[in-house]
Amino acid sequence: MxxxxxxxxxxxxxxxxxxxxxxxxxxxxxxxxxVPKISDWQITVVNGIVTSETLFIHCKSKDDDLGEQNLRLGDKFSWNFRENMLHTTLFWCYLSKNDGHMNVKVFWDDVILFHRCGWKQCVWAAKTDGLYLWNSAIGEYLLLEKWEAGW
The missing domain is CATH 1.20.5 (Single alpha-helices involved in coiled-coils or other helix-helix interfaces)
Structure with a gap:
């Protein structure tokens, strides 16, 4: 006793x-x-290429293939998910336009990314010179990845 x-x-x-x-x-x-929190997230990729090029994107995680998308100027592709309990959730996308391409992570467990995304929504914009992330903490887009030459 x-x-x-x-x-x-x-x-x-x-x-x-x-x-x-x-x-x-x-x-x-x-x-x-x-009990660690499991966060709800939304990722959005927007075609902001002002030359009116079609943006091809193919996004995946280890467990999910979100399929191929062709976005015209102003079109967007979004998905929602919950971060796993081990905080190892990772999404990446292959993006291409007429004269460039890139493979880029669009979600990973990182407090700086979470802060920039306002702890709930990451908005990525493909522009003529590269891929930008909307930084909700300062209210402006940040260039995080430049296009690689070729297709």
Missing amino acids: NYIKTFLLAIFISLFLTSHDRVLASSTTTRDII
Whole structure:
């Protein structure tokens, strides 16, 4: 019986200490530490190539092939998913236009990416000189990848 009391006291003390930890963000709870959050995300790829070229995209993860898409100027392709519990979710896309192509990650577990995407939605725009990510933290697009020559 003493073991049970000692065990319960140890749990109470650890919960008390972690609930008052100033290192945690104010919205973080003890439950968030014990059970990791699985986030809902949306990824969008937009054709913003002003020369009116068709943008070809083919996006995948380890488990999902999202198919091939041909986007005209202003068209977009979006998908929703939940990040896995191990935080290893990765999506990448092959993009090509008349005179260039690229293979690029469009989602991976990275706090900088999450911050830029506003912790819920990443918007990528293909433009004449490369692929841009909408940085919601500063309200502007950032060039993250330039086109490789060829097809």
